Amino acid sequence: xxxxxxxxxxxxxxxxxxxxxxxxxxxxxxxxxxxxxxxxxxxxxxxxxxxxxxxxxxxxxxxxxxxxxxxxxxxxxxxxxxxxxxxxxxxxxxxxxxxxxxxxxxxxxxxxxxxxxxxxxxxxxxxxxxxxxxxxxxxxxxxxxxxxxxxxxxxxxxxxxxxxxxxxxxxxxxxxxxxxxxxxxxxxxxxxxxxxxxxxxxxxxxxxxxxxxxxxxxxxxxxxxxxxxxxxxxxxxxxxxxxxxxxxxxxxxxxxxxxxxxxxxxxxxxxxxxxxxxxxxxxxxxxxxxxxxxxxxxxxxxxxxxxxxxxxxxxxxxxxxxxxxxxxxxxxxxxxxxxxxxxxxxxxxxxxxxxxxxxxxxxxxxxxxxxxxxxxxxxxxxxxxxxxxxxxxxxxxxxxxxxxxxxxxxxxxxxxxxxxxxxxxxxxxxxxxxxxxxxxxxxxxxxxxxxxxxxxxxxxxxxxxxxxxxxxxxxxxxxxxxxxxxxxxxxxxxxxx
Numbered sequence: 001x002x003x004x005x006x007x008x009x010x011x012x013x014x015x016x017x018x019x020x021x022x023x024x025x026x027x028x029x030x031x032x033x034x035x036x037x038x039x040x041x042x043x044x045x046x047x048x049x050x051x052x053x054x055x056x057x058x059x060x061x062x063x064x065x066x067x068x069x070x071x072x073x074x075x076x077x078x079x080x081x082x083x084x085x086x087x088x089x090x091x092x093x094x095x096x097x098x099x100x101x102x103x104x105x106x107x108x109x110x111x112x113x114x115x116x117x118x119x120x121x122x123x124x125x126x127x128x129x130x131x132x133x134x135x136x137x138x139x140x141x142x143x144x145x146x147x148x149x150x151x152x153x154x155x156x157x158x159x160x161x162x163x164x165x166x167x168x169x170x171x172x173x174x175x176x177x178x179x180x181x182x183x184x185x186x187x188x189x190x191x192x193x194x195x196x197x198x199x200x201x202x203x204x205x206x207x208x209x210x211x212x213x214x215x216x217x218x219x220x221x222x223x224x225x226x227x228x229x230x231x232x233x234x235x236x237x238x239x240x241x242x243x244x245x246x247x248x249x250x251x252x253x254x255x256x257x258x259x260x261x262x263x264x265x266x267x268x269x270x271x272x273x274x275x276x277x278x279x280x281x282x283x284x285x286x287x288x289x290x291x292x293x294x295x296x297x298x299x300x301x302x303x304x305x306x307x308x309x310x311x312x313x314x315x316x317x318x319x320x321x322x323x324x325x326x327x328x329x330x331x332x333x334x335x336x337x338x339x340x341x342x343x344x345x346x347x348x349x350x351x352x353x354x355x356x357x358x359x360x361x362x363x364x365x366x367x368x369x370x371x372x373x374x375x376x377x378x379x380x381x382x383x384x385x386x387x388x389x390x391x392x393x394x395x396x397x398x399x400x401x402x403x404x405x406x407x408x409x410x411x412x413x414x415x416x417x418x419x420x421x422x423x424x425x426x427x428x429x430x431x432x433x434x435x436x437x438x439x440x441x442x443x444x445x446x447x448x449x450x451x452x453x454x455x456x457x458x459x460x461x462x463x464x465x466x467x468x469x470x471x472x473x474x475x476x477x478x479x480x481x482x483x484x485x486x487x488x489x490x491x492x493x494x495x496x497x
Contacts, residue, residue, distance in 0.1 A: 004294030005049035005285075013284045015061040018203075021282055022065075022169050024273070025201025028193070030186040031282070033174040034206035038100050043207050045478065046222045046299040047285065055207075056104055059172065067168040068101050068108040070094050071175040071182050074115050074122035083176055087466070091125045093176035098134065110164050114139045114181030137162040139181065139188060146184075146260050153267040158191040178230060183261070190268050201273060202265070204254075204280045209234050211248045211278050212286035218299035220249055221334055225306040227251075228323050240276035248278040301457065301478075303331060304341045308480035312463055315483040341480075343368055343459045348482070351461035357486055359383040361477065362457040363391065373423065373486075376406070379460060380468055381429035384475075387453060388446040400443045401432045426471045453477055462486040 022029040036042070037055050044052045051057070059066055073081075076090045083093050094111055101108040111129055113122055116138040129136040139161040144151050151157050164185075171189070173182045186202050193200040208223035209215075220234050230253075237250040239258060258277040265272040274280050289295050307327050313319035331337070338344050346368045347360040359379035360370040369390050371382025389396060406424070409432060413419040424432065430450075437444040454476030463481050464472070472479045 002291070002294050003049035004289060004291035004298065005047040006288045006290050007049050007051050007054055010050070010054060010285060010288040011058045011061065013287060014058045014282070017282045017284050018170065018205075019062070021201070021203050026199035027169050028171075028198060028200035029169065030171045030173055030189050030200060030202050032182045032186050032202070032204045033172055034182075034204065035208065037172075037174045038097065040207070042222075042226055042302070043285075045305075046219050046295065046302045047289070048294055048298050049290070050285075055205075056100070056106075059106065060104055062170060063105055065168055066106055066170045066172060067166055068106060068172040068174060069164055069166070069185065070097050070108065070111045071173060071180045071185050072111060072113055072125075073175075073180045074113045074117065074119050076176075076180070077113070077125050078119040078121045080121075081177070087470075090176040090180075091121075095132075097174060097176065107168065109133075110135045110137060110166075112137045112139055112162075112164060112181075112185050114184060115141050117141060135164075137164050139185060142184075146257065146264075149260065149263045149267060153187075153191060153264055158188040161188045161192075163192040164189060183257075187261075187264055187268065190265075194268055201269075202280070203282050205282055207283055207285050209249045209251055210286040211237070211250060211281060211283065213249065215247075215249045216334065218296045218303070218334070221330060221336075222299040222302040222306070223251075225303045225327060225330060228306070228310065228327055229319070237276050237278045240278040243275040243279075248276070250277050300334075300336050301341055303334070303336050304338050304344075305478060305480050307331060307338070308459075308482075311483040312481060315463065315485075341457055341459070342366070343457045344480075346370065347459045347461055357460070357462045359458065359460040361387045361453065363387065364452070364456065375422065376424065377429060378423045378425055378468070379462075380426045380464065380472060381424050383458070384426060384453070385429065385433070385446070387456075388449040391449045391452045392442075392445045394442055394446060398442060400440070400446055401429070401436045402440070405432050405435050425465070425468055426475075427467065430471075450475065 018031065039052050040055060041052050043050045072090055072094045081090045082088065083090060098108050111134055113126065113136065116122060126136045142152050142157045146152065173186050175182050190200055190202055209220040213220055215234050215236060224232060224234050233252045234249055235252055235255055237248045237255060240246060240248040254277040262272045262274065310319045310324050310327055314321070314324055343360045343362040347358050347370060350370050351358040354372060357373040357379045358370055360368055361383050362368050367390065369383060369387045371379050371386045373379045374382065385400060386396065389398060389400070409424065409428060410422045414422055433443055433447055437447045456477055458472065458477040458479045460481040463483065463485050469479060
């Protein structure tokens, strides 16, 4: 796909920026990582050329100087809070993060549980960590947090928290999601380091909003759309404007908390090293954009995808009317229409014409391929087959999967597994296609074109099952759907189609 972001430059300049900040504080920096440290697909979608693993690759440039602390809110553990994009709980995501760090050769052995109050689930998770050889630390609720600065920065506040012993210049503080307490952990560590006579500092790493882009730039609007559930709003940083007579974009929560954070830093360090929340950031992404037109178009498409995601969540009871209204206001003010994503009107027009579920994929050259639901295939399976036949230059009517392969699969689903629906879903169709590819050169040629679909836009006229949605995302498709089920059943299981 067209690239608008220099990923190699980003890795280079970002790592240098962090090294400069470490030196500024005398050789020790606690770096709060916001957003996704691993698998940052939002950034890769709005900044074409940004790789989802760019942040971790950047840290690997300094591997021998880095260690990580993973932070989990004990209340989130108690409530089984889920990471929506992965479908796993925050405690399990913490373990996954540790594995990912270690697979990259980075040092991590500590988990901090914030808001620890002996919640039974948190106690059980603490036991599990210790059994796995991971050090578990407790940070307790602090009365008056975050406004009672004097009480917080005291022996009765941060002083009660268990100190995490660290040995490397850069300590990355990461978490499964928002509200985990990363900032409080960083400040608590600074308090304890300062008591021990160790010079250490704090900085924040968040890719979005991009402070050096205009506030209404599509990339920053895409961030606002992505955090609609948190109520984040992009703002001009007033502290930065006053201090430097320069506009910089930040978001409401960071701006609101800055006076309090500044007071804490003053109390811990004697004086604050920062004059604005933007000062705290080390983000250099804005300086690595090479084609603003490409990036702007990609970000506008992301806003549309987020809008359709909200519509689906509202249908499923997970988003409010207010959230959808705020998203529609954002789009209206930016002049963004769903029809900019050409696959949407193409799919809906075809669905209205034939009266059955339809899915569509827009290929890299702009060609839109559609597929319809039938007795044999669901719409997603049909459109994938049609798309890979198109990019392989095969005739649209060519049969790629032999009936001798299909029939046993359909019999297994109905007779042995008890499914009433005999349609092949995307994962089942791909398995059947891979079997056909062993003996059929045309099937093999089509299967080899699957990677060509990565990064393509896809839309469905009906809500997809969670299994179907996961399969399509694994193929790298940017999938959205209409907020409508295929049938009127109250229970919509994993296989709704």
